[in-house]
Amino acid sequence: MGVFITFEGCEGSGKSTQLQLLKDYLTKLGVDFIFAREPGGTVISEKIRSIILDKSHAEMSDECEALLYASARAQLLNEVIIPALNAGKMVILDRYVDSSLAYQAYARGLGFDFIAKINDFALNGCPPDLTLFLDISPEDAFKRKGGVDESDRLELQGLNFHTKVYEGYLSLAEKFPSRFVKVDCHGEKLQTHEKIINILKEKGYLR
Template sequence: MKGIFIVLEGPDGSGKSTMAHKIGQHFSEKGREIEFTREPGGTDISEKIRELILDRNNTKMNYRTEALLYAAARAQLVSEKIIPWLESGKIVISERFVYSSLVYQGLGRGLGIDEVKKINDFGIAGLKPDMVLLFDINPEKALNRKLNIDGGDRIENENISFHRDVYEGYKKLAKFCPEIKTINAERTIEEIFDEIKDIINSI
């Protein structure tokens, strides 16, 4: 069977983890092998990079350093895990991919989409997802949900204006990337997943 690469994107707290689990369960019931991963992270090396990026004590991290670390973690994940999984015919469900870097570092940090895309193009070696589900939710509502759970990491604790820029960035990106399917995430879990099922069943 052909491997399928599904990416879930959206603001922090938009429900990506919940939907990743439900999508995986849906395909498992159809007899497919599923692998879950997240960004940054997913491998021993990438998880160590994740700790550096999200540590709330790393307040002096340069924005370019941040962008390069995300790209490095992603490159390791792609080469070590995602490509082999896809080649073996598995369905890979990833919480975040390149699109996060384009909006968080490219737009939110002001580094520019083209610059961030260049370093990531090198890191992912041409890999493209089969489908990207973008969870559209008010950034304040989503962020409050996340911060109330665990206090948030370094990125989640950025000023709300940063998260608004990221949210607007996602909406702009969706206009130029046909693989992105925008999902209204301000509904019940059942309503959201009913829409997702119609989309993923068309793959």
């Protein structure tokens, strides 16, 4: 069996940045890995993604959205993740079920049990071996990007929502201590990258 690693964190926490650094590192090392972003990663999942992201779907209910995420994830799991793990590959995902728990369960308020239940059905229990949570508050991430416009009602509302997401992630870290690792990512990009490589080595996933 391969190893299943997911990256989680708030908007702008540096997931894409760190994933690119990790992909370059693994490629140089000759590690057999696959990468996918959520929602997406298969023809069907990308179609579901476009339904979720379509701006004209303003009437979409929170429940519909949560089920669509789980559907896209189920397809990715069956079509891509499980075959890759069975082939002994390292599977790396930009977001997975913890994003649904942080965003839909905690921030949107649909509750942990409901989101966990639909994802348990969709995924038939297939948790990651390791979840790297890029730990930076949305406030600090916004500051790093150049700051939130205080006069912008939507940006301020956004910060409240994203703070709930962040708190959701912290709850998940407490709930799943064996697989959830917090990575302080306030430092330089390469410092965070080094921390991630060290964690993968400590876990025995890299030499």
